[in-house]
Amino acid sequence: MTTRRQLLGTGAALLAAPGIARAQETPGVTATEIRIGNTMPYSGPASAYGSIGRSHQAFFRMINDQGGIAGRKINFITYDDGYSPPKTVEQVRRLVEQDKVALLFNTLGTPTNSAIVRYVNQRKVPHLFVSTGADKWGNYQDTPWTIGWQPSYRTEAQIYAKHMLATRPDARLGLLYQNDDFGKDYVAGVRDVLGPRFDSVVKAVSHEVTDPTIDSQVVTLQGSGADVLLTATTPKFAAQTIRKVFDVGWRSAIHYLTNVSISVGTVMDPAGPEKGVGIITSAYLKDPTDAGWNADPGMNEWRAFMQKYIPDGDMKDGSYPFAYGVAQTMLQVLKQCDMDLSRERMMKEVANIRDFVPATLIPGIKVATSPTNFHPIRQMQLQKWTGTTWERFGGVLEGTSI
Amino acid sequence: MNGLAHQIVAGIATGGIYAAVALAIVMIYQATHHVNFAQGEMATLSTFIAWSMINAGMPYWVAFFATVAVSFAIGVAIERLLMRPVQNAPELTHVGVFIGLLLIIGNATGWIFGYTTKSFPSPFHSDKPLAGGLISAHELGSTVVTLAVLLLVWAFFRFTRLGLAMRAAAYNPRSARLVGIRVGWMLALGWGLAAAIGAVAGMMVAPIVFLDPTMMLGILLYAFAGALLGGIDNPMGAVIGGFVVGVLENLAGAYVVGTELKLTVALAIIIGVLVVRPSGLFGRVVYSRV
Numbered sequence: 001m002t003t004r005r006q007l008l009g010t011g012a013a014l015l016a017a018p019g020i021a022r023a024q025e026t027p028g029v030t031a032t033e034i035r036i037g038n039t040m041p042y043s044g045p046a047s048a049y050g051s052i053g054r055s056h057q058a059f060f061r062m063i064n065d066q067g068g069i070a071g072r073k074i075n076f077i078t079y080d081d082g083y084s085p086p087k088t089v090e091q092v093r094r095l096v097e098q099d100k101v102a103l104l105f106n107t108l109g110t111p112t113n114s115a116i117v118r119y120v121n122q123r124k125v126p127h128l129f130v131s132t133g134a135d136k137w138g139n140y141q142d143t144p145w146t147i148g149w150q151p152s153y154r155t156e157a158q159i160y161a162k163h164m165l166a167t168r169p170d171a172r173l174g175l176l177y178q179n180d181d182f183g184k185d186y187v188a189g190v191r192d193v194l195g196p197r198f199d200s201v202v203k204a205v206s207h208e209v210t211d212p213t214i215d216s217q218v219v220t221l222q223g224s225g226a227d228v229l230l231t232a233t234t235p236k237f238a239a240q241t242i243r244k245v246f247d248v249g250w251r252s253a254i255h256y257l258t259n260v261s262i263s264v265g266t267v268m269d270p271a272g273p274e275k276g277v278g279i280i281t282s283a284y285l286k287d288p289t290d291a292g293w294n295a296d297p298g299m300n301e302w303r304a305f306m307q308k309y310i311p312d313g314d315m316k317d318g319s320y321p322f323a324y325g326v327a328q329t330m331l332q333v334l335k336q337c338d339m340d341l342s343r344e345r346m347m348k349e350v351a352n353i354r355d356f357v358p359a360t361l362i363p364g365i366k367v368a369t370s371p372t373n374f375h376p377i378r379q380m381q382l383q384k385w386t387g388t389t390w391e392r393f394g395g396v397l398e399g400t401s402i
Numbered sequence: 403m404n405g406l407a408h409q410i411v412a413g414i415a416t417g418g419i420y421a422a423v424a425l426a427i428v429m430i431y432q433a434t435h436h437v438n439f440a441q442g443e444m445a446t447l448s449t450f451i452a453w454s455m456i457n458a459g460m461p462y463w464v465a466f467f468a469t470v471a472v473s474f475a476i477g478v479a480i481e482r483l484l485m486r487p488v489q490n491a492p493e494l495t496h497v498g499v500f501i502g503l504l505l506i507i508g509n510a511t512g513w514i515f516g517y518t519t520k521s522f523p524s525p526f527h528s529d530k531p532l533a534g535g536l537i538s539a540h541e542l543g544s545t546v547v548t549l550a551v552l553l554l555v556w557a558f559f560r561f562t563r564l565g566l567a568m569r570a571a572a573y574n575p576r577s578a579r580l581v582g583i584r585v586g587w588m589l590a591l592g593w594g595l596a597a598a599i600g601a602v603a604g605m606m607v608a609p610i611v612f613l614d615p616t617m618m619l620g621i622l623l624y625a626f627a628g629a630l631l632g633g634i635d636n637p638m639g640a641v642i643g644g645f646v647v648g649v650l651e652n653l654a655g656a657y658v659v660g661t662e663l664k665l666t667v668a669l670a671i672i673i674g675v676l677v678v679r680p681s682g683l684f685g686r687v688v689y690s691r692v
Contacts, residue, residue: 044512044517045512045517046517205661206661207661208620208661208662208665210619210620211620211664211665212419212607212611213416213611215412215416216409216416216652216655216656217655219405219412219656220405220409220656223405223408235518236612236614239519239521240611240612265518266519266520267519270521
């Protein structure tokens with residue numbers, strides 16, 4: 001039990017000896033352990049993503065069983081933030097100031113990470129491989145301690161726009177986007193590719209998350225004469241869009257759909273699986289339900305991990321292969337640090353990943369960073385909805401460099 | 403011109419949703435002279451109850467009427483257990499209880515049923531697209547259901563002694579009590595009926611917007627605008643108001659203010675009506691002597 005007097009005493013001691021604060025070693029790195037901090041929505045509306053946090057706990061347990069890294073065991077501390085930004089701030093301060101973690105890893109959510117990005121950059125705490133697709137985590141100039149991992153929404157939009165120009169050069173694009181950071185990244189990505197032609201080629205219409213339906217927007221886009229549609233919205237609205245596009249008889253369009261909203265259970269089935277046939281989206285991870293990976297060595301490695309460390313985990317949940325891939329990347333960075341676990345060295349190695357291939361990425365897709373590239377994954381493969389499943393086609397495509 | 407017609411038809415279809423929810427809001431206002439902020443959440447919970455029954459293998463219409471009955475009971479229970487102890491408390495206390503209800507019911511729904519989007523079946527089907535695919539069989543069917551509920555509500559208040567007693571209890575509780583009306587039970591009945599109408603609205607809305615715990619959040623605001631526009635004490639007005647808001651919202655979004663300000667249109671309607679004509683288009687102006 002810590003008494004107030006003890007606290008006062010410690011405080012006084014710290015004040016008396018300022019030298020302690022700038023000791024040589026990194027906070028959270030001792031002779032025997034590396035402390036890694038994380039926040040996850042284990043409760044609340046986004047709690048489905050909690051499986052990512054559970055996977056990380058299991059992954060680091062596996063690493064410790066294998067002897068740890070750099071002679072140390074990993075102490076993975078993960079807290080629930082309920083996907084609520086104020087809670088994230090509270091938990092991250094607790095991780096940094098009380099638990100004294102060496103780094104933050106894979107904190108989940110765009111609004112939640114937005115709430116802490118200033119704080120961690122001021123404190124110069126590595127904020128690594130955040131679990132969100134927003135493009136802004138690649139901004140190495142303003143937030144040099146923060147980096148994303150998955151292909152950003154903007155990269156994804158660039159890939160769709162490039163594919164559209166290749167298959168239908170004189171296309172007219174209707175763009176339906178959710179009016180927030182997520183949706184606007186798609187507008188930016190399409191603009192990257194089309195440049196000055198954007199205004200003559202694209203009709204962009206937004207919707208708010210509070211809108212009950214997007215019927216009016218679909219009618220507007222159809223009326224604009226667009227023959228290609230890009231839908232950049234969250235699952236409920238994506239399902240509504242697929243159904244409405246079908247119901248108004250808008251069949252000529254190529255329909256690109258953000259890979260945020262391709263869940264069979266929450267989008268394709270509610271919309272009516274037959275209504276979405278031909279929809280194109282993209283992927284960078286091996287889908288655990290895709291029979292094509294049954295004999296894949298990478299996926300076998302992942303399945304062995306699941307069997308041993310998360311035996312009750314849902315093998316169809318795409319969050320697990322995602323978590324496995326990003327945790328492997330984290331491990332790769334710690335390996336590259338080569339015993340020097342200072343925060344500066346960690347960031348140097350974060351910006352020095354050369355074509356690393358996690359087990360769960362689609363073959364041909366690599367993790368690569370440099371001091372001027374904080375977008376670790378920039379490649380994806382397209383896939384098409386057949387009425388029952390997503391079928392990959394074509395080679396691996398890359399976003400444009402901006 | 404074709405686009406304009408399409409926007410209007412799509413607006414009427416969406417307006418049908420607002421009309422159904424607006425009707426539930428008017429119902430509770432008629433009975434208690436309060437606007438229940440938790441109306442949307444209660445309707446969503448009812449819809450989830452129906453969803454569970456249908457998933458358990460019950461035929462649609464059995465589940466439909468069972469849900470209406472269960473919702474009625476929940477409404478009565480809420481009045482008896484939660485509203486009754488604070489019935490003489492100031493307005494602000496009621497608002498507090500309503501907001502508390504909204505949070506409790508909303509989060510409980512998410513906790514029990516999860517936050518993922520679910521599809522909800524529709525009893526109305528059509529083989530060929532109606533009006534060029536702009537209106538679905540379900541949207542047409544649910545509009546008919548809304549109008550049928552409207553007719554029932556109107557007839558109930560207009561022709562039955564119970565309806566008259568409920569109106570009396572809401573307008574003048576003291577006099578009503580003196581002529582032998584059991585005011586407390588009339589209020590409970592009002593809550594029950596409002597919850598039942600909300601359940602119908604929820605079950606009609608869910609096939610269109612898909613079912614999740616936040617389904618009613620956006621809808622409720624538009625429904626408020628519709629109810630106010632038509633007159634908060636007039637069921638017919640509320641339904642017309644709901645349709646008008648649906649069409650206005652689409653036209654303004656597509657041609658005037660842009661999609662970013664669609665929600666603002668609803669808020670502007672609310673404020674405009676309150677400033678210019680607080681009783682709404684069809685509402686009765688009530689004078690009270692002070």
